[in-house]
Amino acid sequence: MTPRIRRLAVPLLTASLLVLASAACGSGGGSDTAGSADTAAKPGEKVKLTIGLFGDFGFKPLYEEYKKTHPNVEIVENVTQFNDHHNNLVKRLATNAGAGDIEAVEVGYISTFTAQPAKFQDLKQYGLDKRQGDYLDWKWQQGLSKQGGQVLGLGTDVGGLAMCYRKDLFEKAGLPTDRTEVAALWPTWEQYIETGKKFAAADVAGAKFVDSPGEIFRAMVNQAPAGLYDAQDQIIVDSNPDVKKAWDLSNQLTAEKLTAKLAAFSPPWNTGFAKGSFATIICPAWMTGFIQEQAKDASGKWDIATVPGGSGNSGGSHLMIPKQSKHPKEAAELIDFLTSKENQAKVFKEEGTFPSIPSLYDDPSIQNFTKPFFGDAPIGKIYSEAAKALKPQHLGPKEAEVRVVIGDGLGRVEQGKQTPDQAWAQVLEDVKKIK
Amino acid sequence: MSSLPLAVPGRRRRRGIRHTLDVRVSPYAYVAPFFLLFCAFGLFPLVYTAWVSLHEWTLLSDEHTFVGMDNFGTLLADGYFWNATFNTLSIGVLSTVPQLVLAIWLAHLLNRRLRFQTLFRVSLLLPNVTSVVAVVVIFSQLYGRDFGMINWVLSWFGAGAIDWAAGTATSHIALSTMIMWRWTGYNALIFLAAMQAVPRELYEAATIDGASNFTQLRKITVPMIRPTMIFVVIVSTIGAMQIIAEPLLFGASTGVAQGGAANGGPDRQFQTLALFVYEQGFTKFDFGYASAASWLMFLAVVIVAGVNFLITRRVKGGLV
Secondary structure (H helix, E strand, O other), rough: HHHHHHHHHHHHHHHHHHHHHHHHHHHHOOOOOOOOOOOOOOOOOOOOEEEEEEOOOOOOOHHHHHHOOOEEEEEEEOOOOOHHHHHHHHHHHOOOOOOOOOEEHHHHHHHHOOOOOEEOOOOOHHHHHHHHHHHHHHHHHHOOOOOOOOOOOEEEEEEEEEEEEEHHHHHHHHOOOOOOHHHOOOOOOOHHHHHHHHHHHHHOOOEEEEHHHHHHHHHHHHOOOOOOOOOOOOOOOOOOHHHHHHHHHHHHHHHHEEEOOOOOHHHHHHHHHHHEEEEEEOOHHHHHHHHHHOHHHHHEEEEOOOOOOOEEEEEEEEOEEOOOOHHHHHHHHHHHHHHOHHHHHHHHHHHHHOOOOOOHOOHHHHOOOEEHHHHHOOOHHHHHHHHOOOOOOOOOOOOOHHHHHHHHHHHHHOOEEEEEEHHHHHHHHHHHHHH | OOOOOOOHHHHHEEEEEHHHHHHHHHHHHHHHHHHHHHHHHHHHHHHHHHHOOOOOOEEOOOOEEEEOHHHHHHHOOOOOHHHHHHHHHHHHHHHHHHHHHHHHHHHHHHHOOOOOHHHHHHHHHHHOOOOHHHHHHHHHOOOOOOOOHHHHHHOOOOOOOOOOOOOHHHHHHHHHHHHHHHHHHHHHHHHHHHHOOOOHHHHHHHHOOOHHHHHHHHHHHHHOOHHHHHHHHHHHHHHHHOHHHHHHHHHHHHHOOOOHHOOOOOOOOOOOOHHHHHHHHHOOHHHHHHHHHHHHHHHHHHHHHHHHHHHOOOOOOOOO
């Protein structure tokens, strides 16, 4: 190289490196386009429907099917993380801009939104009240406006509880591996903890008994007749003995060193699945989809047993149409399609989210459904029984916020920052501040 | 211009007025776009935030009741606010001080004849153009408790697995390294620009007098670039007081923040002031309270930047 060429080449090279680096890293920021600014559709005109979700709902194959009968409809799916999704929805409703034509809302947030009926379309206008007969009654009720009257959301799935466990790790620990024998180990949560102690005593390398106490706590509260709220929407965390009992049991998991300290849905938790860092995980039906997704190499190692402490519901969602949607009629049709009996059954078989339509529970195609990934466990039967036994619980408007406060308390104990009593005192203080 | 009929007095006067107007008014017209934008995106939000902070104002309700200074009173008694203030100052000091020392040293190293010096200088800026999301996600993995590289290296020396995100001090250190990674090179380039303006003769004379490299840095370079140092210290301080993306993403990608990434860990061990404002405003939708917090944060930034200005000014300027 002559000196002159070199003088030019070096900055050029570095500049191109810069551009490459920024291009490679620039994809980190998510786009925020959930607009639905089309004009009202005439028959046959192209309609773009946006649908906002918080995770994979298993809808993708259904969109393709829907487009066959509705060639003029284009469907755009926006998936964001759980908390962000719901917080963004609150913002977009308040500012009347940016929400999708269809938005998924999890039960933890459903009362927040059904308390604002003016912000949503009444699905009755589009004839969807005809679907009432299909649904579990309590699931249907959850989608109604506070005063009743308006139908704001149609249910997708319910989260009947079960307990997933790793057969290989149980075997290493000298515990039974057959699902009925495993279920017999833990009719109650106390016995579940006892089993955990046995597992810990066997000292299986690199594996703890449970991922973290957070979701276990949620499941235990959901099994009680009343949870974080009473029927009058008052927070009863400080007075409900079932909440305190769930708190104590959850912290016992920590005290006995049974947890892998992996908060649910975090990246290290995902890694934990791949590495087999925990032997059991609380398994609402939708969790089976997560496990399949995260522990791809562990096919056949996971199995499903009944949950300690009786039935309960954890999670499940509704689909709603914000008032600002430009195509409420088309959106309502799509909701009707996505939540139909046949499609809920299809989504369950693919994704694991369990239908909220009780006539499916005795349907042979569900009853006899097994999954090779879970060692051919009869997951259709397990979750049908769980869903049939469900006793619905009243959920309050700030359900999710209260749960975060308690989750933080459990986290402080888990990280050794506070004793359970100190953490509980702070939880009660924090709960009082929730407006 | 000479073709204009100069003899007509009225027109001449009018031209004079136009000329005066042009001289007097045009400059304002030229700077107006900036000020219009500043008013729309700087001044108006500032004033409106002050107005909102005097109200009970949530996103979920259309009624905004005037409550005077109540929000500020509650805030001053809120332990979580003071916790966030402490975290901000702690992370600020831990990141800014080593960062500036390192930046001066790097600039000093580059302020000499080197092969490929442009390459070195430009690569200093590389971390700065990397997206903050990428930086935090990668650093969070490095600082991972179970499978992180840093704990792996430490384990060679017999250290146990450190839960970086869980501890107060450890999380502050982790966040500070992310901030330093992004901003050290940027500041080094600014220092380097200033250093190049220092006359070479001073160094030559000092070399003849037998001054060591380090003495030259201390006695010549630092005093000569004092105005730049003041600038860099103030800008870094303001930046450090406004840290939000790093703790927010650190909480989310280590999973330590459980349900709410905006709380900076279950013990709020790394929640900064800006993150506190975000939590109040955009996860609890309490805009009144969040506005009050951002005003106090604004005051804190002014105070801390002012103190730093006074301290930096005491560094002796010029050559003694």
